[in-house]
Amino acid sequence: ITLATVRPETKFGDTAIAVHPDDKRYKKYIGKELKVKTVLGTRTIKVIADKEVDPDFGTGAVKVTPAHDANDFAMWERHKKEIPGPLQVIGLDGRLNENTGPYEGMKVTEAREKVAEDMQAKGLIEKIDENYEHAVALCYKCNAVIEPMLMKQWFVKTKPLAKAAIKAVKEKKTTILPKNYEKVYFHWMENIRDWNISRQNWWGISIPAWICEDCPKEEWIVTDGKKPTxxxxxxxxxxxxxxxxxxxxxxSGQWPFATLRFPNHKDYKTFYPTDVMETAADILFFWVARMMMLSLYQTKKVPFKYVYLHGLVRDKDRQKMSKSKGNVIDPLGVIDTYGTDALRIALTIGNMPGRDTAISEDKIRGYRNFVNKLWNISRFVLLETKDFNEKKRPTLSLKDKAILKEFEKIAKKTTKALDEFRFSHAAEDLYHYIWHTYADKVIESSKPVLKDAKTRQARQYVLVKVLADSLKLLHPFMPFITEEIYQQLPLQKKQTTLMIESWPK
Ligand SMILES: [Zn+2]
Ligand SMILES: [Zn+2]
Incomplete structure (x- = not known):
């Protein structure tokens, strides 16, 4: 049997040869112990059959090295009764260990060359393919090759937690928006594996587990944080x-209840579960799924009623923003130039849940113009209502009533859109109403009406009423300019801040 490998230096840790059960070439060897020649002399190794082996890949026979390859480890787990367990041949120092005879102490790359050389000298190599390419995992920080290794770690048994988390979404105790992400969530949860929660970092929350140095066998004591006596x-x-x-x-998976000081604090009792969790779609699994599992486990209640997922902000060509591409729009710089409100509404309009959104300076500039428009409209209304007396209830004309009626429709539409998490639609409808109806039609047609003393008072009432209510509707999107204008409105009863005004009906 000829084996193909890219890692001859791990051969010392081989515990089996695996072939596909239906591979005619190797059927006769399955279950047999074979005597094989190695650089360390002759040894025996068992041939096992496993459906995961691709008969068309390489020679169709692969070495199984459970200590240094995740797939091989899984293979060993399926054949535990037939073959020996993992044999570690590389140490934490990145060098070959005592199980490798004369190669002990060599670095992995060094040993790879040397073992191949020695195999060749002994006539154990059939062919070396210099053009073969394969993917290796690299460290995301320093790009070093990651060496798979067996280490003792702490795991959370996730299946029962996931089961409860699936049930909660199926029963609509928590709704994920956009809806298509519920499928993604279910898929992850149904295929979840035990969760490795221990890390070998310098900085982090210490694991509250103590090992006894007197016990002959490994004895761990896990507490809620206090050192056991x-x-x-x-x-x-x-x-x-x-x-x-x-x-x-x-x-962070315990954030929903830990920050509210579960179980007894009044914050927990008042605010848990929260209404809406808003986060990026790409951490649905890392964060949202974990919050669901851990919160349900700890509090027996879902942590939130809605999960609203946003996409990434991309540049005008829909490229991901990155420092190296130089296409990052710095929000603070944009705010200095165009104002916070312009940036906020530019990020809202055209932005659909779960989908990436494109932003450009042009778009932000466009909404800066809208902010200016709102300001100019308000200047006009404020100037024309200096003599407005709120206490006198005017008699409204048919036209006055029609203006109020039309605004009512927009207010209802906005409220509905917000209730349904369609923030973009809400903001866009308001934008169009303010610009194309209130400014272009209502204000323009009001100019002669305001000049007539008989109709002036009623129209003042209409203009102030619609502007005040528009500010309330726009406030979530453009909090600064709306607050500023609100404070100047000729109204008797005003709240200290617009955000505590009641929502227009
Ligand atoms: Zn690294
Ligand atoms: Zn002990």
């Missing part, structure tokens, strides 16, 4: 805390 097994006092820290998602 003695070992539960031997009563010994030589306890050493685990040096690992928690995966950051393990703590």
């Amino acid at each position: 003695s070992c539960v097994k031997c009563k010994g006092k030589n306890l050493k805390q685990d040096e690992d820290v928690f995966d950051t998602w393990f703590s």
Whole structure:
């Protein structure tokens, strides 16, 4: 049997040869112990059959190295009864260890060359393919090749947690928006694997687990954070805390109830579960799913009623913004130039849940013009209502009533859109109403009406009423300019701030 490998230096850790069960070439070997020649002399190795082996890949026979390859580890787990367990041949120092004979102490890359050379000298190599390319995992920070290795870690058994989290969404206790992400959520949750929550980092929340240094067998004591006084097994006092820290998602997954001081604080009792969790679609699994699982486990209640997912903000050509491409729009710089309100509404309009949105300086400039428009309209209304007396109830003309009626429709539409999380539609409808109806039609047609003393008072009432209510509707999108104008409106009863005004009906 000829094996293909890119990692000859891990051969010392091989515990089996695997072939596909239906591969005619190898059927006769399945289950047999074969004597094979190696650089360290002759040894025996068993041939196993596994459906995961691709008969068309390489020679169709692969070495199984469970200590240094995740797929091989899974293969060993499926064949535990037939083959020996993982044999580690590379140490944490990145060098070959005592299980590799003369290669002990060599770095991985060094050993790879040397083992191949020695195999060649012994006539154990059939062919070297210099053009073969394969993918290796690299460290996301330093680009070093990642060496798979077996280490003891803490895991959370996720299946039962996921089951409850699936049920909660199926029963609509939590709704994920946009809806198509519920499918993604279910898919993840149904295929979830146990969660490795320990990390070998310097900074993080310490794992509250202590090992007894007196017990002959590995004895761990896990607490809620306090150091235990003695070992539960031997009563010994030589306890050493685990040096690992928690995966950051393990703590942020507890954010919904931990920040509200579960279980007794009044914040928890008042605000849990929260109404809406707003976050990026790409952390649906890392964060939202974990919050669902851990919150349900701890509080028996869902952490939020709605999850609203936003996409990424991309540049005008829909490219992802990155420093290296130089296409990043700095929000603070844009705010200095165009104002916060212009940026906020530019980010809202055209932005659909879960989908990436494009933003350009042109778009922000366009909404800066809208902010200016609103300001100019308000100047006009304020100037024309200096003599407005709110206490006198005017008799409204048919035209006055029609203006109010039309605005009422917009207010209802906006409220409905907000209730349905269609923020873009809400903002866009308001934008069009203010610009094309209120400014272009209502104000223009009001100019002669205001000149006539008989109709002036009623029209003042209409203009102020519609402007005041428009400001309330626009406030979530453009909080600064709306507040500024609101404070200047000729109204008797005003709140200290617009945000506590009642919503227009
Ligand atoms: Zn690194
Ligand atoms: Zn002990």
